[in-house]
Ligand SMILES: [Zn+2]
């Protein structure tokens with residue numbers, strides 16, 4: 001938990017047990033969970049946790065750049081412990097969101113223009129490798 005305490009202190013944020021368990025959860029679940037999922041999973045061991053607290057905590061953590069949210073599915077915010085620039089791939093079949101580490105080719109041009117780019121979101125969509133392999137096995141039989 002010390003790591004998470006440090007992350008909050010670095011941003012001058014109050015260290016609360018709720019914020020700590022949310023950070024720990026996100027660090028351990030790199031599946032880009034939505035607010036509901038985070039709340040449901042954490043509530044099992046923290047019955048007093050309210051959905052509003054989860055919602056508010058996520059918002060504050062995101063605002064201070066500790067976590068990031070993505071809206072790749074278009075319906076909901078999905079949260080990500082990794083806050084450095086990276087892109088995402090959404091599998092239309094299984095719904096998995098996978099981290100993609102490719103450098104944005106437009107970033108250099110933006111910086112040349114003198115803009116200060118703080119976030120770059122690349123959303124790729126299609127069928128993931130796992131689902132492709134499943135399809136192949138089905139076709140072969
Ligand atoms: Zn898939």
Ligand SMILES: [Zn+2]
Pocket residue numbers: 032080082086087088098099
């Ligand atoms: Zn990610």
